[in-house]
Amino acid sequence: MADVKNILLVGVGGQGTILASQILSTGLVSAGYDVKMSEVHGMAQRGGSVTTQVRFGKQVHAPIIGKGQADVLVSFEIMETLRWLEFLKPDGKVVINNHKIPSVPILSGKREYPRGVIETISRKVDATVIDAGRIAEELGNPKTMNVILLGALVKAMGLTELEWRAAIKECVKPKFVEINLEAFKAGLSV
Amino acid sequence: MKKLMTGDEAAARGAYEAGISYAAAYPGTPSTEILENIALYTEDIIAEWAPNEKVALEAAIGASIAGARALASMKHVGVNVAADPLFTFGYTGVNGGMVLISTDDPGMHSSQNEQDNRYYAKFAKVAMLEPSNSQESKDMVKAAMEISEGFDTMVLMRMTTRVCHSKTLVELGEKSEAVKKPYVKNLQKFDAVPAVCRKLHVALEQKLIDLEKFSNETELNYTEWNSKDIGIVTAGIAYQYAKEVYGEKASYLKLGFTYPLPVDKIRSFASQVKYLYVIEELEPYMEEQIKAAGIPCIGKDVVPRTGELNPDILAKALLGVEREVIRYDDSVVVPRPPVLCAGCPHRGFFYELSKRKDIMITGDIGCYGLGGMDPLYAKDTCICMGASISMGHGAQQVFNRFNEKMRAVAVIGDSTFFHTGMNSLLNTVYNRSNSITCILDNRITGMTGHQENPGTGFTLQGLPAKIVEIEPLVRALGIDLVKTVNPLRLDELKAAFDWAMEQTEPTVIITRWPCVLKKHSEHDMKEFGDYKSLCEVDTDVCIGCRLCTKPGCPALAFDNESKKASIDKIQCIGCQVCAQVCPKKAIRKAGN
Structure with a gap:
């Protein structure tokens, strides 16, 4: 199964990891890969920690990624990166959105948001930190954060040659295609 | 063309291609999207949400007996609710083909237990199919129709969370034009009275012998030959995991038709390999039957029988292999449990309830189950759908008999009340306890x-329906003492609890406010208006008492350094529960 690549997208319920992984898998399918994708539904979505797992290659069996198996970990939230880091290959890459969403124990002042997470991670693995929220605001639509991160992921995976424009058009409503294409480009150039 | 689909979507497509014309379900993770996707075929399939799984299965049975191909889908615990019709329909057999899809939840991603519903097929004596990916989920619904009509049996198709919710590639097929069979009155088949069923049971045993023969012959059960040192009998998602771990280093007997098991085929496979492994998720369903047939095998003595299986667990259990991982200190990572959304109408209710002493709160299945979490802790029990009300009644009877001052407070949602709460409330009325029943009606x-x-x-298919109002329904069941309150008003909630605690008769409190995520219908707009706004903290007035953190709203944060609260503008919808909790009136609507 050496030719199978594994991408783990993690974040917080409601952050829009689903659309990013939809575009990703659409692009991979049209490039002729076998693709499997697994995501969290139901109770865990209510503001909980969520993951989407995408695997692709010539032939994929299991739809889920094991510990130490992800080639790239894309984290939509800083602390979530640390929660899922053990799923990354020791020589894997991390794309981190520079964005904090404190969980309830932190909000109520019972626990501290961990300090120096990005530094800790950068010391261990190849990490790209992106201010996707700021870039999205500059583009004029804060919701495009996910597609900016997708752009950065595509760059990290070396998959820039695929038909991403078509994939975005297929997955996004017509009136949001242009802004998402811009967001994708912004992510690629980080 | 190949399309990426979840198992649920693919099963729905299978229903369309198989010419199914009636489908019913009650929502439950991970099964919900099956019927939601079937509902999109508005021209071809009648798709209906039933109030519970028993009703869904019975409605589908009615459709089958009337001569149409029919489907019912539900989560694993839903099959418990539907078990009564399941067992007897196993005796009678079908007219139009019939499939029941059970979606099991190994690992309990969104469930209260991880029961293995494969045993239901054996128990109810109906044929069973187990898909391992989306392609099979589609194709097996079609196969189920052929088997069902060919052998006059209902088919149980058992899926699991990973099959339901993973997207894999599917080659779409054409719709087969299944002709509706005529309805013919047949008391000797469909009137399950003792004299009939004694004969049906005898015939059923012969049917199972015929089905086992089919199981040994069908291509749904196939062999993949590689090295013959290890032979693996496997089914469902466990097949994918086994392939992931062993690849071509083992041979496989991949079973898609798992009741009755193809014992002859397994015996022949076993005789050709050095070691026989049985790899299955949860219980040793296959292993027990294989061992009972006198075939030695290795299974649950090494593969865990609890929790969701994955390739890592298999690799460690069977090969002693573990992948290298990055080592780091994860003790600083703070848990992120699911929470009630910002603006959830349940929050104020649980906040007020959490202040009461000497109560036992019997909870139920739904978002409001989160009312038991930190910092609300307003729940004592959760067993199953509808149990809150019946358990509250039983507990109250005991508290009263033993002169304890405890009060039982049942908490249930609108959909769960319609599901099985209604019968339970009838019991409370009939057997005269004074338990307090709270129906949290969030209109969805x-x-x-x-x-x-x-x-x-x-x-489900978007047609206007009669709105069943809960208050008159509760009164019709015999409850005289009912109050409907706005759960965003803490004073209304407090007054209602004070009132209910004093009663010697059963009471019902209905909280009525739409789910914060609900897209409002015209009716909702008329009743609730456009209520969304924003709250803010006046930091000059905030004294840092932290009381506002007690309702546990994810839009409100307390900063330990400045000793001030703040509100996230993006998440806050202005429900003002925190504003009512603040003793200094430091929180108010923005702009006021």
Whole structure:
């Protein structure tokens, strides 16, 4: 199964990891890969920690990624990166959105948001930190954060040659295609 | 063309291609999207949410006996609710083909237990299919129709969370034009009275012998030959995991038709390999039958029988292999449990309830189950759908008999009340306890992702429906003491609890406010208006007492350094529960 690549997208319920992984898998399918994708539904979505797992290659069996198996970990939230880091290959890459969403124990002042997470991670693995929220605001639509991160992921995976424009058009409503294409480009150039 | 689909979507496509014309379900993770996707075939399939799984299965049985191909889908615990019709329909057999899809939840991603519903096939004596990916989920619904009509049996198709919710590639097929069979009255087949069923049971045993022969012959059960040192008998998602771990280093007997098991085929496979492994998720369903047939095998003595299986667990259990991982200190990572959303109408209710002493709160299944979490802790029990009310009654009877001053407070949602809460409330009325029943009516089935129900005014396929109002329904069941309150008003909630605690008769408190995520219907707009706004903290007035953190709203943060609260503008919808909790009136609507 050496030719199978594994991408783990993690974040917080409601952050829009689903659309990013939809575009990703659409692009991979049209490039002729076998693709499997697994995501969290139901109770865990209510503001909980969520993951989407995408695997692709010539032939994929299991739809889920094991510990130490992800080639790239894309984290939509800083602390979530640390929660899922053990799923990354020791020589894997991390794309981190520079964005904090404190969980309830932190909000109520019972626990501290961990300090120096990005530094800790950068010391261990190849990490790209992106201010996707700021870039999205500059583009004029804060919701495009996910597609900016997708752009950065595509760059990290070396998959820039695929038909991403078509994939975005297929997955996004017509009136949001242009802004998402811009967001994708912004992510690629980080 | 190949399309990426979840197992649920693919099963729905299978229903369309198989010419199924009636489908019913009650929502439940991970099964919900099966019927939601079937509902999109408006021209071809009648798709209906039933108030519970028993009703869904019975409605589908009616459709089958009337001569149509029919389907019912539900989560694993839903099959418990539907078990009564399941067992007897196993005796009678079908007219139009019939499939029941059970979606099991190994690992309990969104469930209260991880029962293995494969045993239901054996128990109810109906044929069983187990898909391992989306392609099979589609194709097996079609195969189920052939088997069902060919052998005059209902088929149980058992899926699991990973099959339901993983997207894999599917080659779409054409719709087969299944002709509706004529309805013919047949008391000797469909009138399950003792004299008939004694004969049906005898015939059923012969049917199982015929089905086992089919199981040994069908291509749904196939062999992949590689190295013959290890032979693996496997089914469902466990097949994918086994392939992931062993690849071509083992041979496989991959079973898609798993009841009755193809014992001869297994015996022949076993005789050709050095070691026989049985790899299955959860219980040793296959292993027990294989061992009972006198075939030695290795299974649950090494593969765990609890929790969801994955390739890592298999690799460690069978090969002693573990992948290298990055080592780091994860003790600083703070848990992120699911929470009630900002603006959830349940929050104020649980906050007020959490202040009461000497109560036992019997909870139920739904988002409001989160009322038991930190910092609200307003729940004592959760067993199953509808149990809150019946358990509250039983507990109250005991508290009263033993002169304890405890009060039982049952908490249930609107959809769960329609599901099985109604019968339970009838029991409370009939057997005269004074338990307090709270029906949290958020105008939708929330947890599973906003499905219509008898109270919302719409059917699954978007047609207008009669709105069943809960207050008159509760009165019709015999409850005289009912109050309907706005759960965003803490004073209304407090007054209602004070009132209910004093009663010697059963009481019902209905909280009525739409789920914060619900897309408002015209009816909702008329009743609730456009209420969304924003709250803010006046930091000059805030004294840092932290009381506002007690309701546990994810939009409100307390900063330990500045000793001030703040509100996230993006998440806050201005429900003002925190504003009512603040003793200094430091929180108010923005702009006021």
